[in-house]
Amino acid sequence: EAGVAQSPRYKIIEKRQSVAFWCNPISGHATLYWYQQILGQGPKLLIQFQNNGVVDDSQLPKDRFSAERLKGVDSTLKIQPAKLEDSAVYLCASSARDRLINEQFFGPGTRLTVL
Amino acid sequence: SQQGEEDPQALSIQEGENATMNCSYKTSINNLQWYRQNSGRGLVHLILIRSNEREKHSGRLRVTLDTSKKSSSLLITASRAADTASYFCATALGAGSYQLTFGKGTKLSVIP
Numbered sequence: 014e015a016g017v018a019q020s021p022r023y024k025i026i027e028k029r030q031s032v033a034f035w036c037n038p039i040s041g042h043a044t045l046y047w048y049q050q051i052l053g054q055g056p057k058l059l060i061q062f063q064n065n066g067v068v069d070d071s072q073l074p075k076d077r078f079s080a081e082r083l084k085g086v087d088s089t090l091k092i093q094p095a096k097l098e099d100s101a102v103y104l105c106a107s108s109a110r111d112r113l114i115n116e117q118f119f120g121p122g123t124r125l126t127v128l
Numbered sequence: 129s130q131q132g133e134e135d136p137q138a139l140s141i142q143e144g145e146n147a148t149m150n151c152s153y154k155t156s157i158n159n160l161q162w163y164r165q166n167s168g169r170g171l172v173h174l175i176l177i178r179s180n181e182r183e184k185h186s187g188r189l190r191v192t193l194d195t196s197k198k199s200s201s202l203l204i205t206a207s208r209a210a211d212t213a214s215y216f217c218a219t220a221l222g223a224g225s226y227q228l229t230f231g232k233g234t235k236l237s238v239i240p
Contacts, residue, residue, distance in 0.1 A: 046227075053232070054232050054233075055132075055216050055218075055230030055231050055232050055233050056171070056216075056230045057230070058227060058228070058229070061227060069227065104170075104171065106171075115159075115220055115228070116161065116173045116176060117173065117228060118173070119170050119171040119172070120170065121170045122170060122171075
């Protein structure tokens with residue numbers, strides 16, 4: 014089966030600019046996650062969707078970050094305006110709705126550099 | 129916040145040796161998972177162990193879980209150069225929770 018797709022793979026912007034990332038999860042996966050991974054650290058959950066509804070966005074900096082998942086499939090994550098500390102890899106993951114197993118499948122990530 | 133803390137932060141071994149990484153966490157969990165991340169394949173799920181399990185095997189991987197000590201270990205036997213990667217433990221808190229909290233990872237280097 015096809016994996017989680019993300020684009021772009023790399024993005025360089027200047028601070029105060031805006032940027033958007035796109036994610037297409039594995040077909041049929043109801044749950045979608047966006048993570049931020051700063052260099053040298055583990056991924057940190059930003060937002061979790063179940064179908065097209067938000068389950069948890071408690072760690073999403075809502076003054077500058079927004080995310081949506083239209084029709085319960087693709088998702089976009091936007092940053093506006095970007096700050097230097099937003100430089101990180103943004104990972105999208107998806108999982109099937111299963112009460113016993115919550116293995117997550119990750120995309121290749123988008124490496125964002127804010128200058 | 130990051131619940132899991134891996135130890136050591138970095139590990140360098142010769143090919144063929146075994147590698148052991150440890151993970152400690154703070155709160156009760158439903159399950160604990162190990163993931164591998166390298167530049168070629170991104171973040172990949174390796175193995176999941178539930179809170180009522182003590183040990184699990186998958187190929188050259190052996191995972192243990194001690195819920196009384198809130199710790200887990202990942203053993204990679206007969207390491208290969210291709211095992212060079214960062215390894216993360218991730219904890220899931222509740223049976224109905226699909227959220228994972230990752231640690232900072234152990235960077236493993238396997239020298240040919």
